[in-house]
Amino acid sequence: MLPAQLKTTDFASYPPQAQQVATAHLALLQQLPLAFAGILLREVIAYDWRFPAERRQVDGQLTHLGAMTATELTQRMQGFAGLRLNSDLERTKWVTNPSGFMEQLTAWLWSTHQMEDFKRIADSYAAYLSEVMPSPPPSMPRLGIVVAGQGVAQADYPLFRKLRPQGVHLTRVKPESGLQILMEAAAKRASDDPQAARSFAHWYIDGGTALASSGLTQVSYDGLAQTRTMLLNRTQQLIQSGGMGPEALRSLLAQMKPEDVGLVSKAGAPPDESVLNHFQLSLLTEGSGTQIFATTFVQWAARECLRRAQPETVLSRYAPRQEMQPMNAMLSGAKAAAPDPRGSLVDADMGAYYTWLNMTRLPGADQIRFLAWFEGHQEAVVIGPGLPRGTSSDSPMDMHQVLKLLA
Amino acid sequence: MAAKQGWDRREFLRAAAGTAASSAMFGFSPLRALNRPRGQKAVVVTFGGGARDEETFAPDGQENIPRMLTELIPQSTFFTQVINHGILGHYVATASLATGAYETLNNFALTPPQSPTVFEYFRKDLKRPAQDTWVVAPSNGFNKIGCSDNHLYGPNYGAQVLLPKQLLTAAMGGRSGIDYEHLLRDNYESPTSTPTPQTQAEDIHKTAEILKLSLDDFRSHAQSLASPDELSVFIARQLMQQQAPSLLWITLHDIDIAHSGAYSLYIDGIRRSDRLCAEIWQAIETNPEYKGRTTMFILPDFGRDSDLNPGGNGFQHHRTGDALSRTTWMMVMGPGVRQNVVVDRPVDSLDLVPTLGSLLGFSPKLAKGQPLREVL
Numbered sequence: 074m075l076p077a078q079l080k081t082t083d084f085a086s087y088p089p090q091a092q093q094v095a096t097a098h099l100a101l102l103q104q105l106p107l108a109f110a111g112i113l114l115r116e117v118i119a120y121d122w123r124f125p126a127e128r129r130q131v132d133g134q135l136t137h138l139g140a141m142t143a144t145e146l147t148q149r150m151q152g153f154a155g156l157r158l159n160s161d162l163e164r165t166k167w168v169t170n171p172s173g174f175m176e177q178l179t180a181w182l183w184s185t186h187q188m189e190d191f192k193r194i195a196d197s198y199a200a201y202l203s204e205v206m207p208s209p210p211p212s213m214p215r216l217g218i219v220v221a222g223q224g225v226a227q228a229d230y231p232l233f234r235k236l237r238p239q240g241v242h243l244t245r246v247k248p249e250s251g252l253q254i255l256m257e258a259a260a261k262r263a264s265d266d267p268q269a270a271r272s273f274a275h276w277y278i279d280g281g282t283a284l285a286s287s288g289l290t291q292v293s294y295d296g297l298a299q300t301r302t303m304l305l306n307r308t309q310q311l312i313q314s315g316g317m318g319p320e321a322l323r324s325l326l327a328q329m330k331p332e333d334v335g336l337v338s339k340a341g342a343p344p345d346e347s348v349l350n351h352f353q354l355s356l357l358t359e360g361s362g363t364q365i366f367a368t369t370f371v372q373w374a375a376r377e378c379l380r381r382a383q384p385e386t387v388l389s390r391y392a393p394r395q396e397m398q399p400m401n402a403m404l405s406g407a408k409a410a411a412p413d414p415r416g417s418l419v420d421a422d423m424g425a426y427y428t429w430l431n432m433t434r435l436p437g438a439d440q441i442r443f444l445a446w447f448e449g450h451q452e453a454v455v456i457g458p459g460l461p462r463g464t465s466s467d468s469p470m471d472m473h474q475v476l477k478l479l480a
Numbered sequence: 481m482a483a484k485q486g487w488d489r490r491e492f493l494r495a496a497a498g499t500a501a502s503s504a505m506f507g508f509s510p511l512r513a514l515n516r517p518r519g520q521k522a523v524v525v526t527f528g529g530g531a532r533d534e535e536t537f538a539p540d541g542q543e544n545i546p547r548m549l550t551e552l553i554p555q556s557t558f559f560t561q562v563i564n565h566g567i568l569g570h571y572v573a574t575a576s577l578a579t580g581a582y583e584t585l586n587n588f589a590l591t592p593p594q595s596p597t598v599f600e601y602f603r604k605d606l607k608r609p610a611q612d613t614w615v616v617a618p619s620n621g622f623n624k625i626g627c628s629d630n631h632l633y634g635p636n637y638g639a640q641v642l643l644p645k646q647l648l649t650a651a652m653g654g655r656s657g658i659d660y661e662h663l664l665r666d667n668y669e670s671p672t673s674t675p676t677p678q679t680q681a682e683d684i685h686k687t688a689e690i691l692k693l694s695l696d697d698f699r700s701h702a703q704s705l706a707s708p709d710e711l712s713v714f715i716a717r718q719l720m721q722q723q724a725p726s727l728l729w730i731t732l733h734d735i736d737i738a739h740s741g742a743y744s745l746y747i748d749g750i751r752r753s754d755r756l757c758a759e760i761w762q763a764i765e766t767n768p769e770y771k772g773r774t775t776m777f778i779l780p781d782f783g784r785d786s787d788l789n790p791g792g793n794g795f796q797h798h799r800t801g802d803a804l805s806r807t808t809w810m811m812v813m814g815p816g817v818r819q820n821v822v823v824d825r826p827v828d829s830l831d832l833v834p835t836l837g838s839l840l841g842f843s844p845k846l847a848k849g850q851p852l853r854e855v856l
Contacts, residue, residue: 180586183567183568183584184567184584185584186565186566186582188801189801192791192800192801234540360741361739361740361741361796361797362739362740362741362742362796363741365740366740366741366742368741368742369740369741369742372741373741373793376793380790394742397737397742397745413744415744416742416744416745416748417744419743419744419747420741420742420743420744422743423743423794423795424743426787427787427793427794430787430788431790434790
């Protein structure tokens with residue numbers, strides 16, 4: 074089937090809001106080239122589970138393209154329309170399973186050496202969208218906090234090497250009550266924001282057991298222990314059933330629902346809970362290594378929440394991951410190996426850098442406040458407007474004073 | 481971007497190892513013809529899982545590759561820009577390196593390359609026996625890399641493929657693998673590990689016989705090894721001792737643990753690979769069958785994603801197809817190869833097979849790419 078043949082009944086299996094969106098823009102969808110239509114429908118079909126920032130992007134894009142004349146639209150879609158596709162792709166269930174379509178499209182583009190062209194076209198389109206419908210700036214300057222090194226008595230590794238050139242390296246932070254102060258600071262930002270509860274604007278991600286927090290959207294590795302076990306068991310079943318290549322496995326995982334792995338919204342829970350459940354499931358089904366390593370989980374969760382929810386506060390706390398075991402054992406849900414705090418500190422150090430990089434990709438990048446702290450120790454780095462880059466300070470200061478540097 | 485990366489590598493090397501730019505030193509008249517040793521051999525080492533400059537040649541990364549910087553690069557001609565224009569999956573990319581043509585096969589399927597491999601050209605043109613060319617590969621998915629399904633070549637001219645894990649699995653003979661499981665990791669690109677290909681017991685014993693290795697000794701030694709790549713290098717050394725193949729291809733993949741997202745494990749993999757490459761060269765230099773007549777090529781199959789590409793997740797994958805993930809390096813060392821020299825011009829991954837052809841004296845008729853004149 075080609076986009077021109079689309080009918081409203083083709084969206085019958087879509088969740089309610091997605092169905093409404095697709096139906097409302099049927100005339101536009103019918104005019105799109107197949108490759109682009111599949112990509113767009115992958116966003117639309119998940120509309121009910123998307124964060125507000127993502128919905129805004131989908132709505133804006135559909136409205137913008139829908140307002141174009143036929144000539145303008147053809148011109149804008151020229152690159153996508155010029156990709157050489159095959160008839161197998163037309164025969165896929167690209168409307169009801171756009172993720173599966175994307176897997177096949179990707180394989181086709183690689184095998185026909187069109188991937189570079191596709192990336193160029195997609196980058197150009199993304200740049201165009203950013204120009205015509207820029208994301209709104211945050212209501213307050215974004216704050217990123219990364220707490221690394223839980224359980225490490227002494228670092229034998231030069232920490233924050235990649236972050237230090239961006240800000241001030243602090244070497245005499247008083248660690249007492251540091252974590253508590255940071256948690257309170259994040260919670261205060263949430264309580265000061267009247268839209269916080271509905272907008273997924275303030276996050277707390279923990280690689281171990283989450284601490285009590287108020288007003289923050291919370292995700293933790295331990296909190297998803299049951300889900301991870303169920304997911305790994307399901308993965309094993311699929312692998313053992315035979316004939317399951319990685320693409321097919323990925324497609325099947327992508328179609329899982331939160332309730333399949335124990336993420337059930339309580340009766341009467343607000344829709345936000347369902348959105349969060351879908352997000353948590355995606356961390357485990359789309360992330361690589363998030364199911365087995367707590368450090369990877371935190372880094373990926375921070376990346377995805379920044380990319381998708383565009384929050385104003387993110388506090389990420391790393392906890393020790395398990396030591397390396399044979400991959401088959403880890404994926405089969407075997408008992409976790411002993412923790413590796415030292416290796417985890419190295420992972421977290423890189424993860425902190427990646428979190429800062431991901432923050433710089435969002436609107437308001439020039440106003441970012443960022444803190445990475447070696448938990449329980451005196452070492453930290455702070456980055457923010459007015460803070461001199463590539464400098465260090467050995468002035469003693471407690472965590473309140475550190476935060477004041479970022480005020 | 482690729483050119484900048486190549487320039488960066490040259491500057492890093494100049495600072496670290498005092499290497500010289502090639503064009504300043506030589507006009508590249510073909511030196512090898514003057515002193516090509518009799519019984520020329522070649523050892524190719526590829527990494528299935530590239531390492532980025534940040535973790536290797538850049539100032540902060542140099543601590544991870546001390547053996548390459550101090551022992552290997554000073555003896556080698558180093559190409560700073562080796563560009564892979566093909567599919568960035570490890571099996572298909574390694575198959576492309578081995579055929580000299582960009583393969584389009586399914587990266588995760590047990591299928592042979594479409595174009596003839598370097599092993600087939602070598603054996604057919606030079607009328608070499610099967611035991612004269614071997615592949616030691618880490619992943620069960622590489623089972624079919626020894627020969628293509630091209631009707632002019634094919635299995636009669638292919639390499640012997642040795643999958644150490646297959647050997648170890650068979651050697652365990654149904655016993656508990658608890659002591660060996662760390663050596664049985666398969667590829668890291670996918671959660672679905674490729675099943676171990678079925679092997680007859682007699683084949684295993686034949687392989688053990690070829691390696692002059694009792695299965696008990698093998699089991700015992702395997703227990704002392706830390707990773708699949710160490711197992712591969714152990715097997716490769718046995719092969720060199722017992723069979724002295726003229727064309728030996730070793731594929732390492734410990735670095736690809738990066739796909740798990742654990743940066744420290746990725747760094748551990750780089751350090752181990754650095755050590756193992758030096759050990760392979762040592763094995764060449766201390767083996768009379770190889771010393772003075774062997775050219776070694778070391779190259780990653782491709783790179784990894786840049787930290788700065790928002791489409792990727794930095795070191796973890798090689799999915800963006802950006803310049804960093806496509807541009808890698810190669811070092812070549814051995815008799816007649818200029819030492820401590822850097823070549824800045826961009827070359828193609830496919831140039832490896834024609835270069836091996838010129839070096840060993842066979843004609844890779846269907847391969848693309850050009851012989852690298854700087855090492856011939």
